[in-house]
Amino acid sequence: MQRGTTKGITVARTTAGRDFQQVSAPRVAAAPVIHSVVATTLAHALESPADYPDARWYWAKRDGRVTALAMHTPPRPFHVATVDTHVARAFARRVLTDGLQVERIGGLVTGALAFAETLAFETGGHIRVVRREGMHDLPRPPRHPEGVPGELRPARESDIPLLDAWARAYLDETGTEAPPRFPLQQWVARGDMQVWEAAGGAVSMAHASRPHGGVSRISWVYTPPEERGQGYAATTVAAVSARQRRAGHRCLLYTDLDSPASNRLYQRVGYRRVGDSCVLSLTRVR
Incomplete structure (x- = not known):
């Protein structure tokens, strides 16, 4: 574990996921929505550490209290889970001190941009927006599309190749960065992956993460092109979301803000936009 201090903000880093879990747990519990990506990634890294051999976990303290979290899990972008620009800049200065090469940055817009600007200023780099994302929650029971045939069921082992x-x-x-490995077998075994079945076959899928701080993140929503336009994606998301809410969990998902169709789909189900995140690229020139 290593530490550094910037203007009253202490930044620490570890490569030990279990240590980070202990440090980060109170912060995740206090603000589970903005830390959903960190929490779900950490859970996967603890379960399959070989998939994250170069993971680095960061936290910032102010007045002795953990105030923000960040992580770098290559090949994924460096993730900044804060809107506090001072803390984001402290994370960036720590990365510079460590000599870490960061080419992509993700997270809440304000924090990610402050982090990227600090790196760009010090390295003479250029920042480019790769992807703009909306963060959405579901404040009430989802609205289910009418007239969509089929039913939701847990994915089976025989579904894994598909x-x-x-x-x-x-x-x-989507242009999303690939994880080190698709843990489909684990997701299927736990019942985290659900499919919509119609006419005897799977036509859409969605994944619901295990809850962290009471929040379950809905992701990997996909319908193949030949099955689109029939409401399968919306009804799958609605059914998976209803299932998570019945279990007492709050639902969260991210959308590509440059895809109006997908944003309208989730709004029809009942999701509301509660924040913005992004992925930025940084090209260094020195």
């Missing part, structure tokens, strides 16, 4: 192909297509279409 879901793997769909997951790769999802990454290609």
Whole structure:
């Protein structure tokens, strides 16, 4: 574990996921929505550490209290889970001190931009927006589309080859950075991956993360092109979200703000936009 201090803000880093879990747990519990990405990534890293050999976990303290979290889990972007620009800049200065090469930054817009600007100023780099995302929650029971045939069911082991192909297509279409490995077998075994079945076959999928701080993140929503336009994605998200709410969890999902169709889809189900995040690229020139 290593520490550094910037203007009253102490930044610490560790490569030990269990240590980070202990340090970060109170912060995640206090603000589970903005820390959903950190919490779900950490859970996967603890479960499959070989998938995250170069993971670095960061936290910032002010007046002896943990106030913000960040992480770097290559090949994913450096993730900044704060809107506090002073803390974001402190994270960036720590990265510079460590000599860490960061090419992409993700997280809440204000914090991610402050982090990227600090790196760019020190390195003479250029910042480019790769993706703009909206963060949405579900404040009330979802609205289910009418007249959509089929039913929701847990994915089975026999579905894994199909879901793997769909997951790769999802990454290609959305430009999302691939995880080190698709843990489909674990997701299926736990019942985290659900599919909508119609006419005897799976036509859409969605994943619901295990809850952290009471928040379950809905992701990996995908319908193959030949099945689109029939309401399968909306009804899958509605059904998966209803399932999580019945279990007492709050639902959260991210959308690509440059995809109006997907944003309208989630709004029809009942999701509301509660924040913005982004992915930025940084090109260094020195």
